[in-house]
Amino acid sequence: MIKNKKMPLDTFLSIREEILKGWPTGDDPALALEESVKTLKAVPKHKNFATKLRRAKEEGVTLIQPRAGVALIDEHIKLLNTLHKKGGADFLPSTIDSYTRQNRYANAEDAIKQSKKAKRSMLNGFPAVNHGVKGCKEVADNVDAPLQARHGTPDARLLSEIIHAAGWTSNEGGGISYNIPYAKNIALEDTLKYWQYCDRLVGYYADQGIEINREPFGPLTGTLVPPSISHTVAIIEAILAAEQGVKNITVGYGQSGNVNQDIAALQTLESLSNYYLKLFGYDDVFVTTVFHQWMGGFPEDEAESMGIISMASAVATLGGATKMITKSSHESQGIPTAEANAEGLRASKIVTRLLKGQGFSSSKALKAEKELIKREVNELIYATLNVGKGDFAQGIIKAFKSGILDVPFAPSEMNAGKVLPARDKEGNIRIFEFGNLGLSDESKAFHKKALKERAKHENRDVSFKMTVDDIYAVSRGQLVGLPKAMKESLL
Amino acid sequence: MIKNKKMPLDTFLSIREEILKGWPTGDDPALALEESVKTLKAVPKHKNFATKLRRAKEEGVTLIQPRAGVALIDEHIKLLNTLHKKGGADFLPSTIDSYTRQNRYANAEDAIKQSKKAKRSMLNGFPAVNHGVKGCKEVADNVDAPLQARHGTPDARLLSEIIHAAGWTSNEGGGISYNIPYAKNIALEDTLKYWQYCDRLVGYYADQGIEINREPFGPLTGTLVPPSISHTVAIIEAILAAEQGVKNITVGYGQSGNVNQDIAALQTLESLSNYYLKLFGYDDVFVTTVFHQWMGGFPEDEAESMGIISMASAVATLGGATKMITKSSHESQGIPTAEANAEGLRASKIVTRLLKGQGFSSSKALKAEKELIKREVNELIYATLNVGKGDFAQGIIKAFKSGILDVPFAPSEMNAGKVLPARDKEGNIRIFEFGNLGLSDESKAFHKKALKERAKHENRDVSFKMTVDDIYAVSRGQLVGLPKAMKESLL
Amino acid sequence: MHTVIIGVIGADVHAVGNKIIEHVLKDYGFNVVNIGVLSSQEDFINAAIETDAEAMLVSSLYGHGEMDCKYMRENCEEAGLDNILLYVGGNIVVGKQNFKDVEQRFKKMGFDRVYPPGSDIEKACEDLLKDLSK
Amino acid sequence: MHTVIIGVIGADVHAVGNKIIEHVLKDYGFNVVNIGVLSSQEDFINAAIETDAEAMLVSSLYGHGEMDCKYMRENCEEAGLDNILLYVGGNIVVGKQNFKDVEQRFKKMGFDRVYPPGSDIEKACEDLLKDLSK
């Protein structure tokens, strides 16, 4: 039975042997731990993700990172350099393709071949496992910024081994956040184990004096996720990672669109993560936050998309995020070209620079939203811990099973899928259908009231129709999805 | 001696006779007041600027308007329709060319001919006087939104006659705001008279039951103008207009770049305008605000420009502006193409829509900045009234002469040009050289302290060099113009 | 009542559109069989055989649609689904591409209708009613 | 000490760049005669004759530069300013145009150097020192 307990070194090493057999590239002398430690120690400071995050936090700046990945190594390097040099990306990603995410390395191999033939990437990301340590190191050696793998892989053990051994100093994911939004029927018990392994690997390197950053995937489904739910997941994943020895963690959050809610969310995400890590005895974890520019459906229009991206950058900066994941004007259409991606970066960057250090002064409304989020996160964390009889790993499994934790619109069958969110009149994300979500009646009453007010204003019932309107809203130029009749009255 | 006193009808009518002789197009039966009243009364509601502003204010939305104008009528109509239909402009402008602004109608006539030959606009705007009522009405008839003349014309009497007689229901400008930033050696005495005339014309129409909007030009030189100075000018121009019978006034403000200062400025601009109008007995004036997206130098990069535009839109909307003047990605290069202009509009519009109704909750910092602006505006208004011995027209003339009012970087010799602004550490626009500016010692001390803090932080003196750095800053991707040494330390 | 299969093909987990499509199709009176995300061609075909469906609405959002849909028409025919309608929509290729070209490619692969990114699902319902009444 | 005339030509009131140009040129040790905004060709020429200037730095920001600068070289020569250096910079044409074309057009009109929007004024100072030492 899985527990939130540090994996003993020998267990780790014996699993490791099996893992490396998962694909031929696992059989590489560069994967011997003495070798990978050397490789990682040779990474210059300015290319270490964890170090750069520490500096950014100190200077109080918001740094930016795009998503990007293509099938072939040379193309991928070219892409990353464009984003770094023409876009001003502070951190570089390697978005991993969807076959690799599902451990379908044979499919990925086919697609690499087809991509070479077709002379365009047939993959939606960089197949790091197929390219192996050698390929990944070639990427690291040919870019001049810290590198992170960004994916959505339930079982990323081989992937994580390969990228770290290649000198990539950050890895995104977690046993919950890379399962619930990214899988259909993989047990949480399994993904928690897989990610304990990935974290243990980072913990191992930490013991060798190498700091590697880990980033739970904050936005989950990116679709009307109330901050208290995504915060709870992020905080618990941070705790699970810390237990395995991770010392540098970036917790994430996807923009809701209401500025007050977003800033409250960013500020509480940081303070609550620090609070709970300390509370559970993880004293020396360095926490930063990452803000994701709007994660839901984008409008088709490129100028409108630039508007959203830039506005999000204002929110991230005023809210004090240390990192921001950017989008592009192509978002609604498909994976952006390097140029479009760089444009999104530049629009974002100038906003973060202009607003640097301005902060967002506390108001009554901000305090109220922060209190709300704090209370709800507390309720969800204690409910989880409770069903887990004091253990977070067990708690997660049971909380999801019973719907105490429940992520809207998640594809996973491990998720109850009962929670239905909608926006209140001001555009805050609230909940009207709770299923078994572990909130107190008091908290629930607040949500219901807020949504009733909106419903009254729009002269209709709170219903799934409202949720659907809200899902489409941003892509149609609104935050709160209005019924047709009200849209016409807009000037 | 000019006084802030409503112009008697017969004086107005006799000046009018002369004015209409200024250029052949003044000799048009459509300019007979019975005719122009008919034309204006026939303007449908949705094309009346004043009415649409009232509706927008009621609904709490921020509407948008671009700048645009080309030499030839057909091209101009096409341009405006693109901006309305493809850009979603709520209000349409006709930016007037610079020859017309200087009453050089013969030059404009030449340029119209050259434009026809060269098949591209050789003018930087629409020469409304040369095109006459007929041409201007053709424009009004062929667009489906309210129309406003936007210019910078010290003596806009003939221009104003022509555009209103053509059914354009708003006019930008004022005796101060279209002199100090737009002329070199025209006496304020003269421009105040000219604009009393323009306002009296609007007052005349008001008596006939026709509401026309007037908009003092808020941003002045667009270059580090402290809000208290531009507010004072806007409020006094509103008072001068109200005296002549204007009932619908939009006071303006150009983005500073510090969000807190900008929102404080917008909120105080509205409240102070209403306060002073009432205080001086103008009870029935309907006031709205217009926020100008960054009016200083733009960066060369188009994506960065989109970033600034969109960020500005967030500020305008959160600050509750009723109108916003948009810019485009071409700003640093030249007058934008219709497409680029429409893109700027779309990026702006989606932000105003997403943030609609969210508001910006009051904080300590906001209150403090609002108090500061209020106090300074009070000081400047009373100092002006004082030198004017109770009359605002005289007050303006004397205040500018003695430097009690002083606009940074203005070309006019009527302006003392002693005031030197710079940004404080957070990017608020402050003053370090006051000349004779009518502020109290207490107010001055605050500014000096703020700038000393910055200087200390940057390890240099407060000086003109700092101002120059700040002028370049935004176009180089910063708000506060840092010395070279500090730029390098930015991540 | 017409039976239609909906689902998201391949290693694709984009679930939001899929849930909404189910909702709208049901509103239109279709008998909807939703096989969800991460569905293979086989899953689609088996569901269609089992439920005697008249159409398949294949979603692909993540960019691998072109590879995942290869030989889908042939595989349907092989399984005895001779006249089944095949629609595909979402973000079916990698990146922003000229839609006319993309449509062509998928029509050649035997899809009856191909929808560009962000298509209105109501429009597809109307098309479906039309095509099914032929 | 080299004397140079600076000013903004035509009906143009953009004063900010002009003030900064004065500041920087002075820092570089030039004797700067600033005739300010709204200056005609005549104003430039008169100032140059009066002060025995070696160069004119013409600014045009508002878009009418092409018309305002017509025959400037010819007018200088007519006034006896035979070898005066003529620089022009700012946003000298209407709209975003290919700069190479614009440069060509102004060089044909007799300008020695033509600067694109937002040019570094320090760069122009270096050019000036070079050109004047020839």
Ligand code: B12
């Ligand atoms: C939310 C989202 C996510 C969420 C999904 C959560 C979940 N499990 O559902 C998360 C964050 C997990 C995610 C992950 C990924 N995503 Co994603 N995602 C999006 C996003 C922003 C919105 C999708 C959405 O929900 N839209 C709202 C719904 C209602 O609209 P819809 O999905 O388009 O569906 C409607 C229509 O398209 C149409 N329709 C759909 N199918 C069909 C079929 C037929 C027959 C018809 C008629 C109509 C039709 O009707 C639907 C209902 O209206 C889109 C970009 C965008 N659209 O703005 C990217 C996008 C789809 N994702 C993309 C990618 C690449 C990924 C990742 C591979 C990598 C990554 N970015 O991390 C992973 C994929 C993992 C995997 N194995 O699948 C790309 C695909 C690129 C491409 N095709 O070139 C997109 C386009 C973003 C981009 N521009 O790069 N994503």
Ligand code: B12
């Ligand atoms: C501030 C501003 C204004 C202010 C000016 C206040 C004042 N009196 O000074 C106000 C609001 C009043 C204004 C008015 C107008 N403006 Co204006 N304005 C600007 C803006 C935003 C910044 C200009 C600025 O001060 N820059 C900062 C200074 C330091 O830089 P600079 O002026 O470029 O000068 C530097 C360099 O260019 C170079 N340089 C300049 N001249 C020369 C000469 C030589 C020889 C050399 C080597 C270098 C050099 O060195 C300077 C110092 O570094 C620009 C767009 C931009 N750049 O972002 C538009 C812009 C110049 N304006 C423009 C226009 C059209 C107008 C108006 C006609 C219409 C309108 N928009 O209302 C009126 C003009 C009225 C008139 N009769 O002149 C256009 C010109 C279009 C074109 N050329 O195609 C621009 C480009 C905006 C745009 N894209 O439409 N404007």
